[in-house]
Amino acid sequence: MxxxxxxxxxxxxxxxxxxxxxxxxxxxxxxxxxxFLRDFAKDVKEAKLEIAKNYEYWIDKAAKALEDAGATVYFAENAEKARKIAGEIVGSGKIVVKAKSMVSEEIHLREYLQQLGNEVWETDLGELIIQLANDKPMHIVIPALHYSEQQVAEILKKIGIEGRNAEEMAKGVRVFMREKFKNADVGISGCNAFSVENARVFLIENEGNIRLSTSLPKTYIALISIDKILPDDILALKSVIVQAAFFGTFPPGYINVNRPVAGQEMHAIFIDNGRSSTExxxxxxxxxxxxxxxxxxxxxxxxxxxxxxxxxxxxxxxxxxxxxxxxxxxxxxxxxxxxxxxxxxxxxxxxxxxxxxxxxxxx
Ligand code: SF4
The missing domain is CATH 1.10.1060 (Fumarate Reductase Iron-sulfur Protein; Chain B, domain 2)
Known part of the structure; x- marks a missing residue:
């Protein structure tokens, strides 16, 4: 369009x-x-711009923290490299559950993994609607805001979900997704803020799908664009709180804090794609x-x-x-x-x- x-x-x-x-x-x-939300925003801005002066140093620090915690770390200077790294981790013939992530849209990851022969599912309800409609997200946080309830009902029929109202449709999606979560080989998320201090990936959500996408599969890939790096947990927390509050939800529904855990392979891909050299x-x-x-x-x-x-x-x-x-x-x-x-x-x-x-x- x-x-x-x-x-x-x-x-x-x-x-x-x-x-x-x-x-x-x-x-x-x-x-x-x-x-105090405005003070939080000021603190986060100062920290982000300070880090932007020397991304190389902070990426090294972040990578070391994650490696020490048990993750495998990669660096992608552009979208093509990021796709390739993720593709090599995933392979083919897998079931992949994805949390909503704009950086994954930026590198066109879903389409790439599908081309490799994987079954890839957006697990955020709005993103799932966009995936099924083969559309573009219409807002960075509310991707399917331009669809009416009737239109969503038609779109969801593609995966066999019938519902007379939003509640019934949401229930149908939950049942459908539960099977995907249970059988998923790989979970993929973006990162709303990354704390170097404790190698933690902070992610906010309202639906609970990010928690399931990043904790149930045996392999978890975190896509971390380098602008998300912050020195410590407090600043990372302030960042996600500001993000949620200025969207309109405060306190945020859920804040996930992910790091490597026993029984799961965690891969972290730091993505530059123009950030370190921009004017x-x-x-x-x-x-x-x-x-x-x-x-x-x-x-x-x-x-x-x-x-x-x-x-x-x-x-x-x-x-x-x-x-x-x-x-x-x-x-x-x-x-x-x-x-x-x-x-x-x-x-x-x-x-x-x-x-x-x-x-x-x-x-
Ligand atoms: S998305 Fe939020 S933080 Fe980013 S430019 Fe717009 S208002 Fe500012």
């Missing part, structure tokens, strides 16, 4: 409005009741709460279609540029600066967009 079709697509606008109605006031209330350094402090997307007037019209092939909306301009995709969609921004003011990190997204425009203009 191109941006002009997206603007004409009423279900995108309706879905975003529905989500905005559910979440806008929740974020405002979180910030009013818990003003858009401030974007690296993004915690991916998705608030700038829901609040942006252009995103409200066009959803995630406004942006790059993976990352869309205001944050998507910077992330697409970092990961090697400079899109002319940058010229459609109205530069109103709302994104900057709603962002927990006060990332100057309009300035990033201006720079992208200049770069595109220079060809």
């Amino acid at each position: 191109d941006i002009y079709s997206a603007i004409k697509n009423e279900s995108i606008r309706a879905g975003i409005l529905r989500s905005w109605n559910n979440l806008h006031n929740a974020v405002e209330q979180n910030l009013e009741r818990f003003p 858009f350094v401030e974007q690296l402090s993004c915690v991916r709460c998705g608030r700038c997307q829901l609040e942006c007037p252009i995103f409200q019209l066009s959803g995630n279609i406004w942006g790059g092939s993976v990352y869309g909306g205001p944050m998507g301009m910077g992330w697409s540029a970092i990961t090697g995709e400079m899109t002319e969609n940058a010229f459609l921004s109205c530069l109103c600066s709302k994104c900057k003011h709603v962002c927990p990190m006060y990332i100057d997204i309009p300035e990033i967009i201006r720079k992208i425009r200049i770069k595109i203009g220079k060809g």
